[in-house]
Amino acid sequence: MSELLNFNYPPEPATERVTLFADVILPLPLPKLYTYRIPFEMNDDVLVGVRVIVQFGAKKVLSCIVADIHENAPPDYQAKYILDVLDDTPIVTAPQLRLFKWIADYYMCTLGEVINAALPSALKLSSESRIQLHPHYNPEEDELILAPQEEKIIFALQNNPALTFTEIATLLQGKSYHKYIKSLIQKEAIIIFEQISDKFAPKVVKKIRLTEHFVQEEGMLEELFNQLAPQPKQLDVLLSYLQKVPVHQDINLNYKGIEKSALTTNSHLSASSINTLVKKGVLEQFDQIVSRFPLDNEPKQLPMVLSEYQLKAKDEILGLFKEKDTVLLHGITGSGKTEVYIDLIKHALEGGGQILYLLPEIALTAQIVTRLIKVFGDKLGVYHSKFSDNERAEVWQGILAGRFQVVVGVRSAVFLPFHDLSLVIIDEEHEPSYKQYDPAPRYNARETALMMAHLQSAKTLLGSATPSIETYYNCQTNRWGLVNMHQRFGEAQLPETELVNIREEQLRKTMHSHFSGKLLTAMEERLQRNEQVILFQNRRGYAPFISCDECSWIPKCKNCAVSLSYHKYNNELRCHYCGYHEQMPHDCPACGATTLKSMGFGTEKVEDELKLLLPNAEVQRMDLDTTKKKNSYQQIIADFENGKTNVLVGTQMVTKGLDFENVSLVGILNADTIINFPDFRAHERAYQLFVQVSGRAGRKSKAGSVVIQTRDPQQPIFRKVIHNDYLGLYEHEIEERLRFSYPPFVRMIRITVKHADERTAENAAIVLAKDLTDRLGKQQVLGPEVPYIFRIRNMFLQEIHIKLPRENMNLKSAKGQIAQTIFNLKLMPDFKATRVVTDVDPA
Numbered sequence: 001m002s003e004l005l006n007f008n009y010p011p012e013p014a015t016e017r018v019t020l021f022a023d024v025i026l027p028l029p030l031p032k033l034y035t036y037r038i039p040f041e042m043n044d045d046v047l048v049g050v051r052v053i054v055q056f057g058a059k060k061v062l063s064c065i066v067a068d069i070h071e072n073a074p075p076d077y078q079a080k081y082i083l084d085v086l087d088d089t090p091i092v093t094a095p096q097l098r099l100f101k102w103i104a105d106y107y108m109c110t111l112g113e114v115i116n117a118a119l120p121s122a123l124k125l126s127s128e129s130r131i132q133l134h135p136h137y138n139p140e141e142d143e144l145i146l147a148p149q150e151e152k153i154i155f156a157l158q159n160n161p162a163l164t165f166t167e168i169a170t171l172l173q174g175k176s177y178h179k180y181i182k183s184l185i186q187k188e189a190i191i192i193f194e195q196i197s198d199k200f201a202p203k204v205v206k207k208i209r210l211t212e213h214f215v216q217e218e219g220m221l222e223e224l225f226n227q228l229a230p231q232p233k234q235l236d237v238l239l240s241y242l243q244k245v246p247v248h249q250d251i252n253l254n255y256k257g258i259e260k261s262a263l264t265t266n267s268h269l270s271a272s273s274i275n276t277l278v279k280k281g282v283l284e285q286f287d288q289i290v291s292r293f294p295l296d297n298e299p300k301q302l303p304m305v306l307s308e309y310q311l312k313a314k315d316e317i318l319g320l321f322k323e324k325d326t327v328l329l330h331g332i333t334g335s336g337k338t339e340v341y342i343d344l345i346k347h348a349l350e351g352g353g354q355i356l357y358l359l360p361e362i363a364l365t366a367q368i369v370t371r372l373i374k375v376f377g378d379k380l381g382v383y384h385s386k387f388s389d390n391e392r393a394e395v396w397q398g399i400l401a402g403r404f405q406v407v408v409g410v411r412s413a414v415f416l417p418f419h420d421l422s423l424v425i426i427d428e429e430h431e432p433s434y435k436q437y438d439p440a441p442r443y444n445a446r447e448t449a450l451m452m453a454h455l456q457s458a459k460t461l462l463g464s465a466t467p468s469i470e471t472y473y474n475c476q477t478n479r480w481g482l483v484n485m486h487q488r489f490g491e492a493q494l495p496e497t498e499l500v501n502i503r504e505e506q507l508r509k510t511m512h513s514h515f516s517g518k519l520l521t522a523m524e525e526r527l528q529r530n531e532q533v534i535l536f537q538n539r540r541g542y543a544p545f546i547s548c549d550e551c552s553w554i555p556k557c558k559n560c561a562v563s564l565s566y567h568k569y570n571n572e573l574r575c576h577y578c579g580y581h582e583q584m585p586h587d588c589p590a591c592g593a594t595t596l597k598s599m600g601f602g603t604e605k606v607e608d609e610l611k612l613l614l615p616n617a618e619v620q621r622m623d624l625d626t627t628k629k630k631n632s633y634q635q636i637i638a639d640f641e642n643g644k645t646n647v648l649v650g651t652q653m654v655t656k657g658l659d660f661e662n663v664s665l666v667g668i669l670n671a672d673t674i675i676n677f678p679d680f681r682a683h684e685r686a687y688q689l690f691v692q693v694s695g696r697a698g699r700k701s702k703a704g705s706v707v708i709q710t711r712d713p714q715q716p717i718f719r720k721v722i723h724n725d726y727l728g729l730y731e732h733e734i735e736e737r738l739r740f741s742y743p744p745f746v747r748m749i750r751i752t753v754k755h756a757d758e759r760t761a762e763n764a765a766i767v768l769a770k771d772l773t774d775r776l777g778k779q780q781v782l783g784p785e786v787p788y789i790f791r792i793r794n795m796f797l798q799e800i801h802i803k804l805p806r807e808n809m810n811l812k813s814a815k816g817q818i819a820q821t822i823f824n825l826k827l828m829p830d831f832k833a834t835r836v837v838t839d840v841d842p843a
């Protein structure tokens with residue numbers, strides 16, 4: 001049974017007068033929960049998981065989540081009363097609260113930070129929340145039956161454009177004002193909004209229909225025609241309505257009516273004649289609440305028939321699920337993992353319960369959602385940050401109400417109010433984008449989803465062509481099950497990979513700017529055959545820095561220790577760390593020469609140069625800069641799918657799981673910076689990136705090839721990429737990890753110390769490291785060290801790495817020690833202003 005129903009009601013039915021208290025999670029980074037007293041009359045309404053309104057501090061009025069209900073007054077302060085209850089039923093479920101507590105403990109942050117990240121802002125109210133009159137409500141004319149308190153609010157709103165919750169509380173001088181707000185919202189007299197962003201309001205369409213008696217009473221329609229004869233424009237409206245809604249054939253059609261806009265757009269009918277007919281009482285106007293996710297009820301298409309090896313994989317997965325909770329599907333790129341997932345989701349749906357399908361990237365959801373909607377219709381919910389607040393709140397509510405049984409989403413979908421999960425799928429499980437770097441909670445959605453599945457006794461399927469070393473290790477040690485798919489679907493083969501030595505081409509003078517002769521020829525060939533090309537460059541912007549030819553001056557960020565990137569489209573120099581930007585200077589500010597040159601290259605430059613090198617090709621770019629708008633991902637992907645564009649240039653966004661049938665060539669423009677990145681995961685990451693981007697080629701009937709440009713073709717990682725030798729990579733990596741004590745053999749925690757003053761940052765880090773060493777042991781603490789980028793947003797950084805052995809280590813107590821050390825540091829007068837960030841399992 002769903003856990004939603006097993007909620008902790010107040011311990012006693014409210015027959016005798018028990019005094020109850022509620023521990024609430026405020027959406028603030030507070031180290032503990034606060035206890036509020038439940039007014040007696042609210043005893044039955046305050047439930048675990050509902051939102052309540054409380055006063056916090058002298059001025060703030062906040063909405064927060066009830067985490068616990070009990071009879072214990074707080075020993076050290078006088079509990080304030082809860083002011084109001086916002087929800088009739090919990091909006092946060094019991095398993096969700098357990099998960100949130102786990103996230104806070106594991107990732108060393110506060111529950112408030114978790115709640116803040118979890119709730120869509122449309123579900124968060126603060127003293128900043130304001131109400132205003134509903135734009136369609138006119139208090140002078142519209143007659144609504146209002147309670148005296150409601151009248152008071154409306155009266156105040158006629159004199160003020162907007163009121164905050166705090167102001168309303170003062171106005172009504174009573175504790176319980178939210179029910180009046182709620183009632184006024186239901187009466188459509190007011191709306192709530194959070195500053196200027198949109199509020200959670202259902203989407204409404206204006207519709208019109210014939211007034212009932214024209215339909216119900218015999219002969220009325222004919223009479224109406226006669227009456228309207230002298231007004232041809234109005235008659236036109238009537239005729240047009242009857243054409244679209246043939247009520248003379250079926251009078252029941254009238255009830256649904258038609259969208260007003262459907263009558264006015266693309267027709268000669270004027271809105272004013274429609275309005276006149278409404279005034280005359282011939283037509284009536286009404287509002288209908290519609291879903292923001294209008295999907296067809298019926299799935300359009302049956303799922304594809306699984307091939308023999310896909311079926312085998314599916315059966316193996318189901319078999320392994322009998323003994324294990326977690327299984328990895330290791331299937332090469334293009335092996336058809338998605339279809340296996342779809343089949344498993346169907347299977348899970350039959351058993352009841354909810355399914356979460358996690359993807360690492362919004363770009364990928366665009367394609368997968370199209371595939372899933374065909375199979376699951378309106379059972380499918382979609383969740384990511386390009387959705388508006390309202391849309392996200394609607395998905396949240398839809399999951400609670402059981403409307404969405406299958407949810408596809410990116411990282412933040414692990415916060416959704418599932419309460420009856422049966423299956424979690426984590427696609428491209430190796431992806432670093434599952435980890436949130438900033439702000440807290442610095443969680444990894446993969447680990448979090450695994451914990452969520454565990455808490456709800458659901459099964460988890462991880463999928464990847466290039467599994468993370470940690471995941472594969474879990475399979476090798478038999479904790480998790482492993483299922484392989486070693487062939488591509490249908491006739492498709494893995495692409496052939498060719499390395500191009502840029503150094504040699506430069507000597508032979510066959511380079512065209514950043515394009516080797518080889519890559520350019522290959523592109524021309526493919527384009528001539530009307531096939532498509534994907535180019536990958538791991539840097540956005542035009543150039544990572546510029547420099548003066550005369551004096552070697554390089555512009556740096558004012559706030560960070562990095563050079564500014566050049567963005568040509570707006571002629572700007574921009575910091576990719578803090579967003580600082582300035583106009584590109586015309587001449588060198590240091591020496592006055594006009595010889596500023598861009599150095600290195602990013603996706604924007606690749607796009608630019610292609611326009612010269614291949615003037616007939618349509619080129620599109622997909623990176624952070626071109627995907628800011630809500631639908632830009634979909635547009636770029638659709639254009640490429642439909643063959644409108646021939647070449648897609650992009651950052652890592654183009655490497656992840658995308659499926660285009662006509663791509664026969666993939667070019668990696670500069671492989672070297674990726675391999676030489678200073679990190680213990682650099683080789684693993686490089687392998688994953690190269691294999692994944694290569695995997696976009698030759699997915700259907702066309703033979704695919706890959707060209708990798710490098711200055712160091714001897715680099716051993718390339719051999720593994722060319723031979724798709726994942727096991728070779730794994731064995732090499734796992735040995736190194738063991739030898740040098742890295743995950744999966746230890747757990748890492750990175751502590752970053754920040755201070756505006758460089759010396760203070762250094763001293764604080766030294767003190768912290770010393771204390772940590774005393775508590776945890778010398779072996780466990782590395783650093784402090786100055787990171788490669790040593791200043792960001794005007795803060796100087798120092799890093800300490802903690803390595804905790806997997807065996808014989810009480811993780812909880814170690815984290816407790818770390819938290820205590822940080823707490824003590826901040827008590828020292830010199831280090832009060834130090835910021836300390838803990839990142840557990842840093843990516």
Ligand SMILES: Nc1ncnc2c1ncn2[C@@H]1O[C@H](COP(=O)(O)OP(=O)(O)OP(=O)(O)O)[C@@H](O)[C@H]1O
Pocket residue numbers: 304305306307310331332333334335336337338339464465489656657658659695699
């Ligand atoms: N059973 C099937 N019937 C028809 N087409 C299929 C079937 N299975 C897979 N395909 C097609 O093969 C292509 C590759 O499948 P899919 O995108 O699922 O691969 P994948 O394993 O997820 O690859 P990647 O790891 O690169 O994302 C897709 O175009 C898909 O439609």
Ligand SMILES: [Zn+2]
Pocket residue numbers: 557558559560575576577578579580793
């Ligand atoms: Zn900066």
